[in-house]
Amino acid sequence: MKPLAAATVPMRASPQALVLARRVLEIEAAAVAALCDRLDGEFLHAIELVLACRGRVVVSGIGKSGHVARKIASTMASTGTPAFFVHSGEAMHGDLGMITRDDVLIALSYSGETEELLRIVPAVKRQGARLIVITGNPDSALAREADALLDASVAEEACPLGLAPTASTTAALAFGDALAIALLDARGFGPEDFARAHPGGRLGRRLLTHVADVMRTGSALPRVAPGATLTEVIVEISRKGMGLALVVDAEDRLLGVFTDGDLRRLIDRVSDLRAVVIESVMSRTPQTIEPQALAVEGVELMERHRVNQLPVVDAQRRVVGALNMHDLFAAGVV
Numbered sequence: 001m002k003p004l005a006a007a008t009v010p011m012r013a014s015p016q017a018l019v020l021a022r023r024v025l026e027i028e029a030a031a032v033a034a035l036c037d038r039l040d041g042e043f044l045h046a047i048e049l050v051l052a053c054r055g056r057v058v059v060s061g062i063g064k065s066g067h068v069a070r071k072i073a074s075t076m077a078s079t080g081t082p083a084f085f086v087h088s089g090e091a092m093h094g095d096l097g098m099i100t101r102d103d104v105l106i107a108l109s110y111s112g113e114t115e116e117l118l119r120i121v122p123a124v125k126r127q128g129a130r131l132i133v134i135t136g137n138p139d140s141a142l143a144r145e146a147d148a149l150l151d152a153s154v155a156e157e158a159c160p161l162g163l164a165p166t167a168s169t170t171a172a173l174a175f176g177d178a179l180a181i182a183l184l185d186a187r188g189f190g191p192e193d194f195a196r197a198h199p200g201g202r203l204g205r206r207l208l209t210h211v212a213d214v215m216r217t218g219s220a221l222p223r224v225a226p227g228a229t230l231t232e233v234i235v236e237i238s239r240k241g242m243g244l245a246l247v248v249d250a251e252d253r254l255l256g257v258f259t260d261g262d263l264r265r266l267i268d269r270v271s272d273l274r275a276v277v278i279e280s281v282m283s284r285t286p287q288t289i290e291p292q293a294l295a296v297e298g299v300e301l302m303e304r305h306r307v308n309q310l311p312v313v314d315a316q317r318r319v320v321g322a323l324n325m326h327d328l329f330a331a332g333v334v
Contacts, residue, residue: 024158024166031154031167032174038151039178046132046148047182050081053130055102057083060091062116064165065108065172072106072176079180080189088116096120101128106176109133110152110168112140121145134172150175211298212291214331215312215321216242223248223319226255226279230266233258233278242324244309247282252318254311256282288313291320295333298323 050057057076061069069085076083086095088107099105105124107117112135125131125145133146136153143149152175158166222240224233226247233245237260244259258278266281267273288311289298298310302325312321 020160027156027158028167028170031171034155035152035171035174035178042148042150043178043182046150046179047186049104049130049132049148050179050183051186053102053104055100055104055129057081057104057106058086058099058129059083059106059108059176060086060088060117060120061108062088062114064169065110065114068169068173068176069106069108071173072108072180075177075180076183079184080187081180081183088114088120091116091120096123099124099127099129103129104132105129106132106134106179107142108135108172109140109142110136110165110172112137112142114142117142134175136168136171150179209295209331209333210291211289211293211295211312211323212321214295214327214333215291215323216327217321221319221322222246223252224258224278225249226277226282228278230263230273230276230278230281234263237263242309242322244322245278246311246319246322247278248319254286254288254313254317254319255279256284257286257309257311258282259307259309286311288317289323290314295323295328295331299325299328299333 057073059069059073059076060066066085066087073083073085084098086098091099105121107121109117112133118141121131121142122145130147131145132148132150133142134150134152135143136151137143138149138151138153152168152171154167154171156162157164157168220240222236222242222245224236224245224247226249228236228247237243237245237258244257246254247256247258249255256279258281262281262283266276270276270281287301287305287307289301291312291314302308302310302323308325310323311319312323314320
């Protein structure tokens with residue numbers, strides 16, 4: 001018979017874990033704070049190199065620095081500085097062709113002696129591209145090749161073994177963010193620009209989605225004539241499922257609206273609902289919006305007037321659509 005396997009005893013976190021975790025955050029926070037004193041002429045020169053760049057920013061590194069480099073490139077690209085990541089190791093096997101004389105290379109290496117980077121730098125500089133170096137060793141071989149040098153050295157790593165890059169990668173990432181945001185400001189990059197770079201994000205949807213993109217149109221609109229009976233109006237409201245009816249004339253101009261709320265209030269004060277003609281009880285001055293307005297403006301209008309629907313009209317007050325809060329939720333505008 002096989003011996004029974006010993007029961008696995010689940011490991012439990014000790015209170016010391018919290019002490020260590022707090023120490024990690026303190027060390028990394030101190031490493032980032034120390035960078036403030038190194039924001040000098042070299043940092044400004046790095047910004048000037050990028051602003052003068054006629055090509056793109058290429059960010060490169062390997063290992064943990066490579067992961068940081070990839071994030072810096074992504075942040076720059078989304079904040080108005082065209083950038084992409086090139087793996088230092090792959091660059092020597094064909095990807096070097098992605099870098100042109102019009103580009104700026106940002107090279108990340110804490111030691112400043114990373115072999116893969118040192119092998120590609122001469123080729124990059126020979127063709128005329130400029131070099132920004134982010135390193136923890138200002139006396140390194142890589143630093144000596146820099147057109148702009150950013151000192152990201154740290155007093156200590158947060159790893160208690162002093163082996164895993166922790167504070168050093170945080171410092172390099174913070175330097176990259178500082179560059180990206182300084183460039184954003186220098187380019188006058190605003191919320192609308194950000195939205196165009198993030199069309200799938202919430203801000204993009206809020207700033208790029210117009211009423212015409214989300215409004216209901218055509219046969220989906222609950223339209224009734226001013227002479228319609230209340231019964232006919234209720235049927236139309238129920239059929240179209242918008243919670244209101246648009247009262248229009250023969251040329252489709254908006255005369256008024258009648259909502260579910262209007263119906264509830266009417267029940268309290270009218271004994272014979274079947275005798276009611278909608279023209280006599282409709283709201284004659286409803287809030288409206290134009291199709292070219294931003295959908296977020298429709299949200300603000302609805303919230304201000306405490307309504308869940310808006311007729312959409314053109315300059316001649318003809319009905320072209322209707323906006324519903326549920327549709328705005330579905331489109332991610334709200």
